[in-house]
Amino acid sequence: MVFLKQPTKEQELSSLLQTLHEHHPLHPRHYAPIFQLLTRFRGSLSQAKQLHAHLTLRGLRPDAFLAAKMVALYSSSRDRRTATLLSRQVPCPSTLLFNALIRGHSLFASPLETLDVFRQMQSHGLPPDHFSFPFALKCCAELQFLPLGQSLHSQCLRFGLEKDVYVGSSLVNMYAKCGYMKFGAVEMAKELFDDMPKRNIVTWTAMISGYSQNGMADSALSLFEDMKREGSQVQPNWVTIVSVLPACAHSAALEQGQRIHDYATAMGMDAHPTVRIALVTMYAKCGNLVAARRCFTSILGEDDNNSKNDLVPWNAMIAAYASHGLGAEAATLFEDMIKTGVRPDSVTFTSLLSGCSHSGLVEDGLKYFDSMRTVYSVEPQAEHYACVVDLLGRAGRLDEAVGIIERMNVVEVGPSVWGSLLSACRTFRNLEYGEMAANRLFVLEPENSGNYVLLCNIYADFGKWEEVKKLRSLLKERGIRKSPGCSWTEINGKIHAFFEGDKSHPQSRQIQILLEDLDKKMKAAGYVPDTRYVLHDISEEEKECSLKTHSEKLAIAFGLLNASPGTVRVLRVTKNLRICGDCHMFAKFISNIYSQEIIIRDVNRFHHFKTGTCSCGDHW
């Protein structure tokens, strides 16, 4: 039996070239299929040039169609210069030609350069089509350039292209990516999404990731459920999974994350390295370091992929250890990575240094910081300086920290650097540096209420109530409100959230009773409320009362009430701000009195409370 084989790339090419030689004279159009074929097979630049020379030799000038095909080949071969030159020589450029040029730029040039080609197309009076807009909109999304995106949107409407699924998905994505820039942009994305006559998996994923990336985790998760309910119309793929997992990570919704992991496994999507990386991060941020490590190991264990040499899984796992305050483990993993032959990048060092700082490994951290440039040729950036300032600051070495800041001449001293210094000043009661850092921060990020609170804390510590008052009126003047403390915990896959002083929960009464009882037990065991964490200039009793309503205490009490002993091994609580010192002490006591392991994720890191101690070693 004879099998008919598909012609190979070479066979197909040589037969086309044969045709070229046999036919004289030729029309430029005869060349078009060859250029097209070369583009499809990712032909080399030298082949393109040979063919081009062939054409010139015969005195043939490419028409708009052939030029478009040639431009496409040059563009996809990274030769943007020739592509641009060629496009300028064409007497009557077409939309097709410019689309080819735009595509090439979108592959190898910056978004701004790509947008410039789009602009040139329009200045030639050529109407962009359903191929041009997705490219241009993607650039706006990458640049978070909402005004241009909106203008492109209105053009899409004018050309009647908004119903096209590619254009529509691009618009949804553009608005979602600009959500950070302008209030209401994500809502606009959702409106467009709802109005689209046809949605495919890319449209759904764009909207889900839009929610995820804008911190709207609940919306992301519920949209993912909506999509599954749509049935066979759309099938989630690995990109969808990767887009929804950060939403679980954000909410610390471990059970939901596990369900999505199971789902991905059932659908055969868990083998994808990118999915596994997202899983590492999801498990780590949900407080399950063991599962995170398991996923990480499974990535390295794969024989048939190259992800062993991929930096990102290592970075993800190093970051996981770092956020859990396991600096030594992060450092060991870093050394393993180097032994494997993977080169670290700036993200690696950010995580590694923060890991050292969270575990008090000052000397190791300084050593790694030094090695960045000298050994690994990675230039330190503001975030690395912030970590080093934090490293020294947490160790109380404030003068050295300030010295580091003073010596930062190439890198701009950003808010994170001053922020590190300010929190160290709060811990070690340093008024001079604290005021210095805070005053910089009030200019650099005037909206961040946390900075005002920290300086207030320092003033309160020194009994400077006049200054506290002044700062309060400044806050009022600027219309800044202290972000309310919020803590939440997941019980049976449902998230229960509590705000500071919250009494709205159905179990609020029981929570209060339990907290009163705990208070008595703890005082009997020697607990003294640390009222330094209350800002107000009020009596000690009132301060104590104010501490009792902190959101993390409410969430812990709720967890204790609903977690029947033996069934819930670990109580996991997440807080939107930094945990206060009094609540930290409270959690340590509870972990001892109730023999209950508690893991609290605050805005910076994890705290594992077990038998009266915390993994951070009171070093946060």
Place this chain on the structure above:
DNA sequence: GTAGGGTTAG
């Protein structure tokens, strides 16, 4: 030929 994705600091 066009659209969606993973890792980072106070």
